[in-house]
Structure formats: C-alpha cells, structure tokens
Amino acid sequence: MPLLQLRQVSFNYQAASSSLFDDLEFTLARGDCQLIYGYTGSGKSSLIKLILGILASSGERICAPNLSFGVVMQDPNVQLLRQTLGAEVAFALENLGVDPVKMHGEVIKALRQVGLFISLETPVVQLSLGQRYRLMIAAQLVLQPDILLLDEPWAQLDNQGVRELSHLIVELKSQGMAIVIVEHHKTAFTACATHRWQLQSGSLIPYQQGEERQSLAIVDSRLVTKASGANMPLISSRGFKLRFGKKKFLLETEQLILHAGEIVGLIGDNGTGKSTLLKCLAGIQADVEHLDVKVLGKRPKLGIYGHSLALLHQRPSRQLFETTVIEEMQFSLKRYGFPLERAIDMLARLGLTTLAEESPHKLSYGQQHLIALASLACLQPQILLLDDPFAGLDNASFAKVAHLILDLSQQGTGVVIASHRPLGQFPLDKIWHISQKCLQTCLPAEFVDDHYRGDQGYARVG
Numbered sequence: 136m137p138l139l140q141l142r143q144v145s146f147n148y149q150a151a152s153s154s155l156f157d158d159l160e161f162t163l164a165r166g167d168c169q170l171i172y173g174y175t176g177s178g179k180s181s182l183i184k185l186i187l188g189i190l191a192s193s194g195e196r197i198c199a200p201n202l203s204f205g206v207v208m209q210d211p212n213v214q215l216l217r218q219t220l221g222a223e224v225a226f227a228l229e230n231l232g233v234d235p236v237k238m239h240g241e242v243i244k245a246l247r248q249v250g251l252f253i254s255l256e257t258p259v260v261q262l263s264l265g266q267r268y269r270l271m272i273a274a275q276l277v278l279q280p281d282i283l284l285l286d287e288p289w290a291q292l293d294n295q296g297v298r299e300l301s302h303l304i305v306e307l308k309s310q311g312m313a314i315v316i317v318e319h320h321k322t323a324f325t326a327c328a329t330h331r332w333q334l335q336s337g338s339l340i341p342y343q344q345g346e347e348r349q350s351l352a353i354v355d356s357r358l359v360t361k362a363s364g365a366n367m368p369l370i371s372s373r374g375f376k377l378r379f380g381k382k383k384f385l386l387e388t389e390q391l392i393l394h395a396g397e398i399v400g401l402i403g404d405n406g407t408g409k410s411t412l413l414k415c416l417a418g419i420q421a422d423v424e425h426l427d428v429k430v431l432g433k434r435p436k437l438g439i440y441g442h443s444l445a446l447l448h449q450r451p452s453r454q455l456f457e458t459t460v461i462e463e464m465q466f467s468l469k470r471y472g473f474p475l476e477r478a479i480d481m482l483a484r485l486g487l488t489t490l491a492e493e494s495p496h497k498l499s500y501g502q503q504h505l506i507a508l509a510s511l512a513c514l515q516p517q518i519l520l521l522d523d524p525f526a527g528l529d530n531a532s533f534a535k536v537a538h539l540i541l542d543l544s545q546q547g548t549g550v551v552i553a554s555h556r557p558l559g560q561f562p563l564d565k566i567w568h569i570s571q572k573c574l575q576t577c578l579p580a581e582f583v584d585d586h587y588r589g590d591q592g593y594a595r596v597g
Contacts, residue, residue, distance in 0.1 A: 138202060138281055138313050139163045144185060144194035145337075148497070155181055157337040159194070163282065166329070168304055168314040172321050172342065173334030174529040175501035179317035180209060182334065183284050186315065205275025206284040209500040209527065210450055211267040211291070214274075220246070220262070221255025224274045245273040250299045261383065264449050264523075265291050265405025265555060272300070276307075283307065285316045287500065289323040290526040293404045293555035301327050319501065319529045353537040355562035357396075357545045369393045369518050369549040370416060372428035377408060377415065379422050385411060388574035391428060391567070393549045395517070398540065398562070401553040402582075403569030409553040410449055412574075413520045416551075417446040431517060440518075442471045445511035449522040449553075451503040454510075455495040460487070463495050464510050477513040485509055485535050501527030505536070512539055519543060519550045537561055557582065 141161040147154040155178045163169060163186075173179045184190045187204055208214060217223040224242045233241070242255065249269040262270060268291040275283060289297055304314055304327040316324055317334075321342075325331070331342035370393035378384040385408035393399060401409050414420035416428070418435035428435065431443055448454055457463040464478035482488045485505060490498065495506050508524055519540075525533050540550055541562070551567075552558065563579050 136199060137162050137164050137197075138199045139186065140195070140197040141185065142195040142197065144192050144196065146181070146185060146190060146192035154337055156185070156192070159185075159338060161186070161339060163313050163315065165281075165311045165313055166308050168308055168316070168324075168328050169330040169332065170324055170328045170342075171315065171317045171332045171334050171339065173317070173319065175319060175505075175527060175532045176499045177334050178337070179319070179334060180286055180499060183208075183286055183315070183317060186282075186284060199281070202282065203278065203280045204282050204284065205278060205280035207268060207271045207275060207286065207288070209286045209290070210452065211264070211271040212450060214271050215259055215267065218259060219255065220251070220253065220257045220259060220270060223259060223270060224277050227274065227278050241277050242273075245277040246270075248276055248303055249273045250296065261379070263406040263410060265293055265296060268292060269296065269405075280312070282313045282315065285314065287318060287527055288316065289318055289320045290500075290523075296405060297323065300324075319527065352560050353534065353541070353562060356538065356541050366394055367432070369395055370428065370430050372426070375426045375428060376424070377412060377426065378424055384572065386569055386572050386574050388567075388576075390576065391574070392576070393518070393551065395547045395549055396544050397564045398544050398550045398552065400558045400561070400563045400566045400579075401551055401569070402557055402566055403555065405555050407569040407572075409555070409569065410522050413446060413522055413551065413553055416518075417444060417520060419446070442467065442473075442514040443516055444518045444520070445514055445516040446520040447504075447508050447511055447522055447524055449526070451500070451507040452496070454507050455503060458494060459492050460495050460498075460506055461491040463506060464513060467510060467514055471514065473514065478510075481509045481513050484539070485532075499527065501529070501532060504528065505532060508536060508539075512543060515543065515546060516548060519548050520553075521550065522553045523555070524552060525554070 141159055144156055144159040145154055146156045171179060171182065183206065185192060187206060188196055215223060216226055221242055224245055225238055228238045228241060249272045251269050251273065268288060288300060292300060301324055307314060332339040333342050370391060372391040374389040376387040403409050411420055415423055415426055416430055416435055418437045431440060433439060455463055457466055461478060465475050468475050468477055482491055487505060495503060504524060504527055511519065524536060528536065544550055566577050566579060566582050568575050568577060
C-alpha cells in the first residue's frame with residue numbers, strides 16, 4: 136500500500152494567471168527516493184507543501200494511517216526554534232516526553248548521521264547555512280518519520296555534505312523511510328534515487344536519460360585587462376586573524392587584495408568563515424576582533440560606504456522588505472537619487488518583468504536571490520560582495536546572473552563571490568581559498584581537483 140498519493144491535484148495562487156499544477160498525479164511508497172527537478176520558480180517548494188497538505192487544492196490527497204513527515208525547507212533558518220545545537224534536535228523529543236537519558240543518545244545519533252561532530256552547546260548563530268541545513272535534517276531524523284522531504288539540499292551543502300547525505304539516504308531507504316528531494320540540479324543524488332521526475336508545466340514527467348545537466352561554461356566577455364597592481368586596491372590587507380571575540384578562531388590570511396574590475400571566488404566548505412568574512416569587509420559583523428584591513432581606503436564600519444559597497448546575503452529574504460518586486464528594486468535607487476528606470480531595465484534584462492507587481496516574499500528561493508542581487512546591481516557599486524549568489528538557480532538563471540556580474544566588472548566593480556564549491560564554469564581572476572583555517576590567494580589555474588595544489592584537503596565539519 137502506498138504511503139501517500141496525490142490524484143488529479145490542481146492548484147494555483149490567487150494572483151496567478153494560470154494553474155501552477157494541473158491534474159497532478161504522484162505516488163510514494165516505503166523505501167522510495169524520488170527526485171523531482173525543475174527550473175527556478177517552477178513550483179518545487181509548492182509541491183512539497185501539497186504533499187504536506189498545507190496548501191488547499193482540488194483533487195485527492197490520500198495518506199496511510201498515522202503517517203509522519205519530516206521536512207527541511209530551502210532556508211533552514213525559518214524552522215529554527217532553539218538557541219543551541221543540542222536543544223534544537225531535542226525539542227521534538229522533549230514535547231513527546233522522552234526520558235532525558237535516552238534523549239541524549241538519540242540527539243547524538245541524529246547529529247552524527249548528518250556529519251555534525253560538534254558540541255551540543257554550540258550556539259546555532261555560529262553555524263553556517265550549510266551546517267544549519269544539516270542540523271535541521273538531524274532535527275527531523277530524531278523522530279524517525281515515515282517520509283522525509285528535502286528542499287534543494289545541493290544548494291546548501293558543500294560537496295562533502297552531499298556525499299554524506301547520499302550515503303545517509305541509502306541507509307534510510309533500507310530502513311523503509313521514503314524520501315522526496317526537489318532540486319534544480321539534475322545530477323544531484325542520482326545514485327540513490329529510485330524515481331526521477333521533471334516538474335514541467337504543472338505535471339511530473341518521467342526523467343529521460345541523456346537530459347543530465349550540461350556543464351555550463353561562461354565566456355569572459357570583458358574587453359579590457361583587469362586593473363594592475365599600480366592602481367589603488369579596493370580592498371587591501373597585509374594579513375589578519377579572524378575570530379569571534381577571544382574564543383572561536385575562524386581563519387587567518389597573510390594578504391588580501393581586490394582591485395577594481397577583479398572577480399574573486401571565495402571558496403571553502405560549509406562553516407569555514409566565508410559569510411563572516413564578507414560581513415566583516417562590509418563592516419556589519421558584530422563580535423569580531425579588529426581586522427587590519429582597509430575597504431575603499433577606510434576601516435570597515437557600518438554605514439560609511441553608502442551605495443559604493445553592496446552585500447548580497449546568503450539568505451536573500453533578509454534584505455527583501457517591500458510589498459512588490461518593483462518597489463523593492465526602486466527603494467535604494469530612490470534613497471541615493473538614481474534613475475528609477477534602472478529597475479525596469481534590470482527586470483527586463485533578467486526576464487523578470489512579469490514579477491514586477493508580485494510580492495518578493497512569495498517568490499521561490501532562487502527568484503528571491505535574483506531580485507535581491509538585481510536590486511544591488513542597479514546601484515553599480517564599486518565593491519559587490521555576493522554570498523552564494525547562484526543558490527537555487529537553474530542553468531538559464533545562472534547564465535543571466537553570470538553575465539550581469541561580468542558587465543559590472545567591465546564597468547570597474549570589484550566582485551567577491553563566496554561559494555562552498557568551485558566555480559570552474561565561471562571566469563574568475565583569482566581565488567581566495569579557505570582550508571584548515573587558512574585563507575590563501577591563488578590563480579584559477581592553480582586550483583586543481585577542487586582545492587589549491589598546496590592543500591592537504593578540507594577539514595571535517597566540526
């Protein structure tokens with residue numbers, strides 16, 4: 136008997152001109168691992184909500200008796216409830232009245248399953264987004280659900296995390312758990328899948344062999360040579376150590392230089408300090424010791440750079456606050472006295488004009504990334520700091536963002552792109568690589584087999 140069935144399910148949002156799903160059919164049995172792929176904004180997250188039964192739709196949703204679900208959304212921060220790692224995983228067990236002695240062992244087991252080998256007292260705020268995704272998987276596994284739903288795990292996890300999750304899925308399948316993974320990356324988790332579907336035009340179409348994600352290489356369209364060492368750097372440092380207060384040491388570097396027009400890849404595993412470093416450069420990271428670094432000739436400090444420096448957060452929802460996309464795009468343009476037409480032109484360039492009157496808070500994770508980045512690009516800043524800007528984007532959206540970044544570089548903007556996996560398909564001028572708590576600068580040609588030639592490999596999470 137199937138665990139869950141959707142029969143002739145149709146659904147559309149009130150403001151939409153057409154149905155998102157039309158007579159959708161879906162069946163899930165014990166031991167299944169069903170992968171569902173679709174382009175950015177195709178309705179993957181909405182499908183998870185239909186499976187959970189939290190969206191009102193036409194058609195039938197049939198569930199086995201006493202069916203239990205675990206779900207990890209694209210942004211795990213929306214699910215966090217407690218202050219420490221151990222308390223977060225133990226929360227559900229506490230509500231069920233599980234004996235504290237037994238609870239401790241179950242919490243440790245769930246954390247080990249997802250590769251988190253750190254203290255239960257670790258504050259959640261100190262975890263990277265990828266580590267928080269692992270944490271939320273553990274918080275679901277501790278209840279041993281019948282069905283585990285994962286929204287875009289490839290985007291949040293580094294390569295080691297993807298490998299560990301793949302092994303874990305194989306183990307969970309053997310125990311009879313059913314897993315549903317929605318992704319835009321067509322080759323992710325294929326080794327552990329029992330079914331593969333393409334979400335297209337509101338229907339699930341059997342995935343055809345040979346449709347695997349093509350390696351997308353972006354041609355460097357910049358016409359001028361990047362700035363030389365003779366020019367005043369946008370970011371300069373002779374070296375520093377980055378730590379929270381006097382406690383948690385994150386990384387150290389001997390030198391950090393960014394010139395006008397350069398595009399730098401900030402590469403490292405989940406939890407190595409990429410997001411913290413970007414926030415430090417922007418002057419908005421609290422609780423860190425003084426850094427010997429100058430950004431646009433000044434010590435980093437909140438509010439001193441105006442439109443000259445822009446930071447895209449890893450969680451795009453943190454910087455979206457207007458009621459419509461066009462208002463969001465025009466907010467900073469109004470603030471700094473720039474032409475409002477820039478927003479209209481940018482939406483047209485990215486193929487997002489149809490979203491102009493939509494609420495940015497109802498968009499998909501990938502679409503929110505596009506809108507947040509587009510809003511910053513309209514300002515044409517001197518420095519653009521991007522924290523995992525390609526998360527949640529399909530190939531078409533990736534290409535649009537890549538060419539936008541190249542155009543900004545051509546205009547003299549210095550760009551830093553943080554990513555937990557190499558950006559071999561993107562034309563970088565140099566790489567800032569974080570490994571074993573050390574940041575090294577190297578050329579893309581020196582970055583071989585996903586790491587700098589001088590490295591001994593990544594440190595284990597925790």
